[in-house]
Amino acid sequence: MNAIELQGIQVNMGRKPILKGIDLTIEQGDFMTFLGPSGCGKTTLLRTIAGLQKADGGTIVLNGKEVANGETAYHMDPAKRGLSLVFQSYALWPHMSVYENVAFGLQVRRQSKAEIREKVTAALTKVRIADLAERYPGELSGGQQQRVAIARAIVTEPEVLLLDEPLSNLDARLRVEMRAELKRLHRELGATIIYVTHDQQEALTLSTRIAVFFEGEIVQLDRPQTLYQRPATLQVADFFGNGGMDTNHLPAELIAADGGRIYLSSPVCSFPLEGITLTETMPVILTIKPEHIQLHRSYAPQSVPCVVEAVFPAGAETLVKLMTDGSELSARVLGDAEYSCGETVYITLNPEHMNLYNRDSGILLDRVRPSVPAREMIRA
Numbered sequence: 001m002n003a004i005e006l007q008g009i010q011v012n013m014g015r016k017p018i019l020k021g022i023d024l025t026i027e028q029g030d031f032m033t034f035l036g037p038s039g040c041g042k043t044t045l046l047r048t049i050a051g052l053q054k055a056d057g058g059t060i061v062l063n064g065k066e067v068a069n070g071e072t073a074y075h076m077d078p079a080k081r082g083l084s085l086v087f088q089s090y091a092l093w094p095h096m097s098v099y100e101n102v103a104f105g106l107q108v109r110r111q112s113k114a115e116i117r118e119k120v121t122a123a124l125t126k127v128r129i130a131d132l133a134e135r136y137p138g139e140l141s142g143g144q145q146q147r148v149a150i151a152r153a154i155v156t157e158p159e160v161l162l163l164d165e166p167l168s169n170l171d172a173r174l175r176v177e178m179r180a181e182l183k184r185l186h187r188e189l190g191a192t193i194i195y196v197t198h199d200q201q202e203a204l205t206l207s208t209r210i211a212v213f214f215e216g217e218i219v220q221l222d223r224p225q226t227l228y229q230r231p232a233t234l235q236v237a238d239f240f241g242n243g244g245m246d247t248n249h250l251p252a253e254l255i256a257a258d259g260g261r262i263y264l265s266s267p268v269c270s271f272p273l274e275g276i277t278l279t280e281t282m283p284v285i286l287t288i289k290p291e292h293i294q295l296h297r298s299y300a301p302q303s304v305p306c307v308v309e310a311v312f313p314a315g316a317e318t319l320v321k322l323m324t325d326g327s328e329l330s331a332r333v334l335g336d337a338e339y340s341c342g343e344t345v346y347i348t349l350n351p352e353h354m355n356l357y358n359r360d361s362g363i364l365l366d367r368v369r370p371s372v373p374a375r376e377m378i379r380a
């Protein structure tokens with residue numbers, strides 16, 4: 001059974017539409033991440049699922065049961081939805097010990113003392129802070145407080161766990177550590193998790209599926225790998241730019257030749273394609289990520305000469321800005337590579353990692369599929 005089904009969810013704040021008709025099915029056991037820039041509506045959708053925000057239109061079905069209906073104004077009480085929510089600010093009660101914070105939800109449900117002790121201990125052990133049970137939130141680090149918040153959310157054994165940017169208050173190192181913890185928890189609990197973040201690395205590492213939001217709409221819903229390799233629009237491709245080295249965009253053309261053959265013509269490569277039909281020449285954008293450009297110090301078969309414009313050593317990798325035929329390219333090279341500005345280098349590109357987008361709409365047309373083996377590829 002699907003854990004959650006959203007149909008046509010609309011939310012307005014005053015006259016402003018914040019969510020513009022969200023359709024989304026979340027499967028049982030999914031780790032679904034809502035990813036997108038600030039203000040695109042991720043938290044609003046999470047709050048709407050939790051019941052903290054009323055939907056102005058559309059329906060929400062949780063485990064086969066309707067919990068919200070914008071048309072009939074039906075709105076099930078958040079406490080009855082069987083969900084747990086963890087906020088960015090941990091929202092712990094400062095006057096209660098860690099144990100009491102976690103036990104609170106069970107006490108409200110009037111469970112026996114023995115049962116509560118067993119469940120709280122199990123939850124604290126799962127998030128690896130059983131030894132801190134008697135401390136107060138003010139005596140804990142940010143990472144420890146976040147673990148308490150997660151323990152409090154899982155102690156009631158919710159079917160769905162909602163996490164709103166839970167790691168954003170932690171320092172970079174703790175964030176990476178907590179990512180691994182969340183992944184382990186998801187595996188151990190088998191619960192459905194909905195996770196909100198604007199951090200693409202976090203989304204790619206944790207999720208089974210990612211919904212990318214822009215301006216109140218889902219623009220792509222896919223597995224992390226697919227999303228990374230085949231962004232549905234140039235906007236999504238740019239959002240997945242990494243460390244200031246964005247996906248390369250190259251103006252190119254699809255040329256319809258006699259006999260129905262289609263040629264790709266670009267500043268870095270030119271060859272016939274398969275899988276595309278066209279009747280007239282079409283302007284496109286060819287994209288390739290910096291990590292898919294190979295640099296060579298001397299001429300290699302099928303390589304294209306480029307001039308090094310700038311070099312940015314970044315420890316484990318080196319980012320290199322290149323110029324070829326009036327087009328700027330970014331390449332990412334593993335390790336500490338020493339190139340000097342003005343030096344001529346040669347690049348090779350694997351067509352498997354290239355995508356073609358409509359130049360006007362920015363929508364993905366196809367991946368690049370040469371109809372000849374790579375060795376027969378020629379430069380424009």
Ligand SMILES: Nc1ncnc2c1ncn2[C@@H]1O[C@H](COP(=O)(O)OP(=O)(O)OP(=O)(O)O)[C@@H](O)[C@H]1O
Pocket residue numbers: 013018036037038039040041042043044045197198
């Ligand atoms: N209570 C409110 N009243 C008016 N506008 C609101 C309210 N809450 C949110 N908004 C607006 O709704 C839009 C979506 O906000 P939301 O918090 O869902 O975005 P988000 O994608 O989660 O952003 P962030 O990553 O910054 O948290 C924003 O433009 C925000 O200003």
